[in-house]
Amino acid sequence: MEQSPLHDILNPKSIAFMGGSNSIENVGTSQLLNIVRGGFKGKVYPVHPREKEIMGLKAYPRIVELPEVADVAIMVIPNHAVPQALEDCGKKGIKRAVIITAGYEEMGAEGHRLQQHLLEIAKKHDIRFLGPNCIGVINAHIALNTTWFAHLYKPGGVGIISQSGSYVTQTLPYFGHLGLGLSKAISVGNQADIDMVDGLEYLGQDAQTKAIALYIEGLKRPRSFLQTARNITPRKPIVALYVGGTEAGRRAAQSHTGSISGPDELYEGLFRQCGILRARSLTELFDWSLALAQQPLPNGNRMVVLTNSGGPATSMADECSRHGLAVPPFDSQTQERIRGMTPDTASAKNPIDITMNYDLDLIFNRLPELTLSLKDFDGMLFYGIFGPIHFEHKKTMAHGLIHIPIDFLRDWMTKVCQTFVTYPERYRKPILCSCFCGREDEAVAFLQDAGIPVYPTPGRAVRAMAALWKYQKIRKGND
């Protein structure tokens, strides 16, 4: 199989960067800074018509003067300068480019002509390029980030292909909050040359990518997309958000990436044929991808709901019923055993609600071990994380008035969580959690970093679990 043109773009040993300067006022400077100072270990050659040195690196006036043939050229330059830059790449022998510059297909007829011109030059020199009108790529596993947002993400298993640069740039802090780890992110922009199908082929093969998230305004090659996606979904999940299916969405998509969108039903049918999970919002797109990338699939739809609180217990049970998951009562023997372990006011049927108390061994270890080992249950929805931050707040408030043993509580929480995070692998069943605190709570951060998704509401955890089950059915060919 031919190597994907994305391979060198995502794994360059050397980058020629056109458009960065020593002034932050250029967008390109932020992007170059991310490459130079973001942990990327390859060589970086700034190209600039006047500057001799940029960010401490020797700058070259033209690409043809670089001391080596860079693996990729990244361009954040005015669009009238792009054709010559591409020609220069050709002369130098550079075969891959990322054209971040906008002002092409999305601008109507004149933009279309300009974009065609780029394609001709690229073809002449056998160059494959990403963009134009994109934000480039992230390869989290080699700390390469060509976007202009700082590195508020961690390496992980979610690969993203997006027609919106913002959804792989401005979303980085959002991924950070969610504890979502990225493998690769590819902003395809106008898809003049390399398109979403190329992206899918690449991420389909990429070992670090465990789940693929797509943001689609309009596909250029629906038939190839169908074939490619079909080959991937039996072994790797794909979640897609399509926004071109309404009148306003279609019009906005055309202004944004020059995309020709199709009717919603057409994409609905396409996704179904490919075995792609269709997300209805960005929230779902990222929530589901996170769970799919990190958790084992449930073998059935029967969930244990374990909480220390009746509201989340009831909400999750209700939400399960609405999304194809079951919360069957435990058999009487199991209920008996649960009652033996829990306070009098607890509920032992399923959901289990241990009610407000701070028996961390019980909720994090003893009850999960009991219920996850039941062969009639396929996964667990968990609500009941209250890490040290709550006691820190209390301590601040108490200001010496009463004693609060923070260190004891922290150690205890760490200990029970260390065991808890081993359960998905040990029992081969998914666990999804939720907590109204974010990563400011150490326990939330610990669980997320150990691979257990913790969502901001109980309902989002349930819907992500429903996506796991839906994908399992797709994989088994029952959906």
Added chain:
Amino acid sequence: MEQSPLHDILNPKSIAFMGGSNSIENVGTSQLLNIVRGGFKGKVYPVHPREKEIMGLKAYPRIVELPEVADVAIMVIPNHAVPQALEDCGKKGIKRAVIITAGYEEMGAEGHRLQQHLLEIAKKHDIRFLGPNCIGVINAHIALNTTWFAHLYKPGGVGIISQSGSYVTQTLPYFGHLGLGLSKAISVGNQADIDMVDGLEYLGQDAQTKAIALYIEGLKRPRSFLQTARNITPRKPIVALYVGGTEAGRRAAQSHTGSISGPDELYEGLFRQCGILRARSLTELFDWSLALAQQPLPNGNRMVVLTNSGGPATSMADECSRHGLAVPPFDSQTQERIRGMTPDTASAKNPIDITMNYDLDLIFNRLPELTLSLKDFDGMLFYGIFGPIHFEHKKTMAHGLIHIPIDFLRDWMTKVCQTFVTYPERYRKPILCSCFCGREDEAVAFLQDAGIPVYPTPGRAVRAMAALWKYQKIRKGND
């Protein structure tokens, strides 16, 4: 009109507190700490059989020995001790109680009997009480918080009545993240005496409550609920989440609050008759309440979508179409004016996408002033907040390599935001924003604190706007 029994519970001048001690191991201690150190200005009388002093306050062995008749007694004591405590309240002349203790109706037949016994004692002494099996109340405007979570909230316009204590306790950090300000929060628990209808009557009259959020597992008095809600919704919005309408939800609700739930369609019809907006998730419940409490209603469904990014622009346009909002193109004259103000690569039709640049005057002031003054448009969805935190990240990364004028950017952002937040009132049109950064971004915090909701995703802003429009139609009697 008779004064609501909730008046004294939410606005006590003095509180008798039973169940707190000097040890944090008692749940009651956390709750007492919140009252004592949370900013509440009234008197607090700890009642304890043995302790002479709790948190520096004189403790009394029994309620009958208090130096005055407290406005309310709060009980976090074992349930065998509650009847005597209620009798003591009666003897002392205390007419209001909050019974946090659990182990009643939710526990089946024996619990039912115990709960009936409390009702009898209360009736005998003319006591009205909240609970049992609740978490009490918050009155943010007098810094009264009887729950056991610290004060991670601010005073504001959202009033909550919840059958789940967790949704007015554990959600406090979530409200904090969302910038949601509380007026009052009432955890009704088992609703043995004071119930959701009483809560509605109270919040319907409460001037500080601008929107009411309900979490319902099952109503005790559906007919009174209907009448009460009907009287409120023409002047104050109500949003409800009902979770008792599925088999699993019903079963969990009964274990949680002893609620008898009804079929989903019944509640659906009830909400429709009352003019209540039905939320399908906690996310919607709080998102919508926030917007309804803080923003003017749109007079129509025609939205300006203003962004600096094509992905959010397209997503929002698509989401508007799917939720009853329109994003009509501007007339050609307006488009001309917008093109005159924006970069060449911008889109001027609606959505407006100024594309990536940092002209804060343009996106925060000049374009909103132009488009909000158009009489054919009814509200604005805004995406484009990038506050100082991004540049702080860059500065940290650059570490002196290039100059980043943080102070200049911060001052500029503050200036444009100060004007921006005056627009909803000036134009009498709602503005809802979204940003993938949370309150760690000063600009997000500034806007939220000035009353403009900023949601974590573009789609959530759109769906909240759709709720504003839906409520406007309800108010006008067209829905």
